[in-house]
Amino acid sequence: MALPWSSDISFKYFRWEIQGHVDREVWKQAGDAGMLCKNIPAEAGGHGADFFSAVLLWEEQMYCNAIGSSFPLHSDIVAPYIAHLGTKEQKERIIPKMKSGEMIGSIAMTEPSAGSDLQGIKTVAKPDGDDWILNGSKVFISNGYLSDVCIVVAVTNTEVKKIAYGISLFIVERGMKGFTRGRPENKLGQKTIDICQLYFDDVRLPKDAVLGEINKGFYYLMEQLPRERLLVGGIGQAHSEFMFEKTRSFVNDGHASGQPLSNSQVVQHKLAELKTDICFGRSFADQCFRLYNEGRLNSSMSSMVKYWCTDLANRVASECIQLHGETGCMWENDVSRAFIDSRVQSIYGGSNEIMKELIARDIIS
Structure with a gap:
């Protein structure tokens, strides 16, 4: 590695x-x-x-x-x-x-009944004098096992018509009574990132554990999610470039029937397709980086870059494995690991199906 x-x-x-x-x-x-x-x-x-x-x-x-x-x-x-x-x-x-x-640090949004859609959140924080009592659980929390400080999304107003408009953010820290976590999950890829379940059993939170204002959590999440989706998309784009360069080196050095693999027209055309897709992704990702830096990246474009670049990473990973042949299926091979690690990118940060819904909603409206 x-x-x-x-x-x-x-x-x-x-x-x-x-x-x-x-x-x-x-x-x-x-x-x-x-x-x-x-x-x-x-x-x-x-x-x-x-x-x-x-x-x-x-x-x-x-x-x-x-x-x-x-x-x-x-x-x-x-x-x-x-x-x-x-x-x-x-x-x-x-x-x-x-x-x-x-x-x-970690952030805890996802629950068994609330993934990309926050409407299903069941974790609740209820006032008790100046404090809050937190109950519930979260799943698939990255950095959850090692985290010392966790931003937890919880319902604080159950009377609203849409739960999303009654949620708040809390800072929950390691060592608080009633805050426990499960063991690190055995995942398909990205095995060195600890992901686990978090449990909150009558966790007493002081008023200074509130992050921002009560019942404004949804608005805060909407403000920050474009950055998260841009990050995931940018990672997918750069990871595609890594896999391509590794594969380009491999086909230049590897041989079949006494000839470099790169002499094959089939291999050349596949590399041409991948390089073109990667260049289009890079152009769009860089445009989104600039827009974000200028405060002009909207939710729709952040969904686009997340969806496109993470789908790209999965396509590139699959093609690069194919070009490596059996070598690409060895766990010690960088492209093998990249192939497995890429898969979840189209799921976390909001699944790409949800990204398409958000993009379409903006188009239709």
Whole structure:
């Protein structure tokens, strides 16, 4: 594995896959290297770099096939909620530790009956004096097992016609009584990202655990989801480029019947198709990065880039495996791992079927 952290990374990577998560020291190493919370404002406790610096970090991780890293989730999905919505105390207490890798962040939306659609949320927080009592559970939570700080989406007003308009965000931290988590799930791919179930059994939350305003959670999620979808799409695009370059090198070096594989017209045409698709994806992804940086990326375009680039990653992965032949089916092969790791990209962050619904809704209206 061409990953950057140490010379014995292959052994460590296999061990991380078996245990279902990287070691906590990896997070601290990433923090020491300045890889975390890059785009979070300095006044909020982050590095204060521009958005494109964060994009470069996503892409460089994909170019070394480190899709089994949840640094982007931590830095570019979880941390922005706290940076934009948190009180001065919340930001000062949490973000510097997220920046250093001392605290690991997660966000808990998904439930057994609420995936891409938030209407099915059953986790409830009820007021008790100045505190809130949280009950419920979440599933498939990335960084859930290792996380020290988790943004939990919960219903706080059951009287509204649509549950989405009665939800709030809470900061739930490791060690709070009644907050437990399951073991890391054994997943199809991205095995070094810990994903688990979270359980909340009468968790007492002080009033300063509320993130933003009560019953405004849906609006906050809608504000941040375009960034999340752009991140997932950007990762899919860069991962496609990684797989293509690995495959291009393979067909130039590999031989069949005494000739380089790249001499075959069939192989040449397949590479031409892939390269063209990848270039179209890159052009669109870069346009969306610019629009987001200017504050002009709308929900429809963020859904488009998420849907297109993650579908692209799956198509490229499948074709690259085919071009590698039996070699591509060996677990030690980078493209083999990339093929498995790519599959979930069209599901998480909102399934691509939901992305099409959102795009179509904007077209029809």
